[in-house]
Amino acid sequence: MKLISSAQTMLEKLKEANKIANQIQGSDIQSFILKKSKDFDAEMLRLVADQWLARNKAKHKLPSWYANPNVIFPPPLSVEQASSEITANYKAQVFVRNFGNAPCADLTGGMGLDSWALSKVTESVTYIEQNPNLAVVARYNFEVLAQNNIEVLNENSELFTQSTTGGVSHQPITNFYIDPHRRDEAKNKVFKIEDCEPNLLSIKHLLENYMVKFSPMLDIKLAIEQLGDNITEVHIVALENEVKELLFISRKSKIESKTSIHCINFLSNNQTQLFTFGYESEEKANIKYSQPSTYIYEPNATILKAGAFKSIAAQYGLAKLAPNSHLYTSAILVENFAGRSFLCEAVCKFDKKEILSKLPTPKANISTRNFPMKPEEIKKKLGLQDGGEYYLFATENMDKQKIVLVCRKAGQA
Structure with missing residues (x-):
């Protein structure tokens, strides 16, 4: 590659900035800039700050690159927008x-x-x-x-x-x-x-x-x-x-x-959720609908993005709560589901008194599926705080009734 002199000059500046950024990794970058404002010009201070911030962003996202102190990173926003090492x-x-x-x-x-x-x-x-x-x-x-x-x-x-x-x-x-x-x-x-x-x-x-x-x-x-x-x-x-x-x-x-559709979700515990289907089989799949049973399943985001709404039920042997709710149920726990699995402790009407009577704590994680209100609106109406071990799913059942499922993650009961 024929080098452009200005690009080569920028590389030398970046190498120097990266060297300084590595020396101050344990320090506060803002304090460093204030302290060294007379020792370096504005451009070099900006480059040092960029390398310092980018390297910190890369620590978990790009561990192999982060581990090499000589690697020069692009601006922090570029690191944030770049693929992670695991997806690459x-x-x-x-x-x-x-x-x-x-x-x-x-x-x-x-x-x-x-x-x-x-x-x-x-x-x-x-x-x-x-x-x-x-x-x-x-x-x-x-x-x-x-x-x-x-x-x-x-x-x-x-x-x-x-x-x-x-x-x-x-x-x-x-x-x-x-x-x-x-x-x-x-x-x-x-x-x-x-x-x-x-x-x-x-x-x-x-x-x-x-x-x-x-x-x-x-x-x-x-x-x-x-x-x-x-x-x-x-x-x-x-x-x-x-x-x-x-x-x-x-x-x-x-x-x-046929074109095969592959859904992969990398989890923080080094596990992965994999699911494969095709749009032809999705169209032909015959599935059952059911009222909420013992266990409730929420597909992960890749499956929802792919539109595998019937295939996920067919492959795992689940029933769907309603055509547009995208929540699933079974009487026996299905292992290794490509999403989250919950134990359903109560099925309530959308009634504040009934829902709160099933919650032993003022905290809950609220999600909506095919429901006219947003989670924030429901939280305010019920007077709940975010968090805790309980999960509320506001949704619609097969009879087009608005319901709220009171759940805990499977295995926590």
Whole structure:
């Protein structure tokens, strides 16, 4: 990569700022800035503060990068918005399972986390980034992280797809990773495929195989329709029940006639919740409806995002409370449910006196499903505080009656 002098100068400043930030990790950054305001210029103080804050944000999100004191981080907001190490490694595993370990290209390099993860499971990665500052820092980070099979190119990704003949190994590249930029010229968030940069719809015909990451806001079925018949898999990825990204796998030599939907929720206790289904089976699934029984189940956020409302009941042998409530029930506890499981201690009408008579504490965690009031409104009406071991689900039953379920987590009774 041909270095741009201004980018190289910025790298040297960042290296110095990172060195200082590491020396003061245990200190208060605001106190340091006030104390050193005469020793450093404003730009260096800002860079030190950025490295200090970004490194703190990366401690749990990017543990391998955090552990290396020489790694330079992008601004704190970029670290906050970047993939976590756990999701980057998951993407790399899905990528190699679908496409093998042949040389690949990351068309939207950014800070380089995804390129780094891919480089650990493939022969080589060609990192493409049109921002010279990002490209220079990424190359430096790959060197200090000892990932020597990544080639850094400072160029436009769309031009690269039109002219590429090979990466590090000089073999033709047929496998691509893309994480389109989701901000418009006014820096407002966008999520439609055609509004992102690069616009995958305009270059997908140039890509033999690809994995693309999109915003959790994207309509999955519409995206499959737009991207075409070669989409083999969709992955909805969540961290601690918050959906972080949608992944679409496209293979030119698609063999499967159906697209499989994979829901994965990484939990804080190093456990994962996995659920796989297809939209064809979702449409055909026959499920039962029931009044609340002994146990209540709340699917995790990936399943709700995917729309697996009938498939989750069919696969676990559960009954649904109502067509639009998305809560489920059974008489016997189902183990390893992809979500949360509760013991139902009472089923109440939406009546303050009745509900409070079933609660031995003024605290409860309130959720609503297909209910006309918000949790905050219910909490105020009932005079409850947040927290505690009890969970109230305000919902609708199969007879379209408004009810409140008084529950505790299964196993706490």
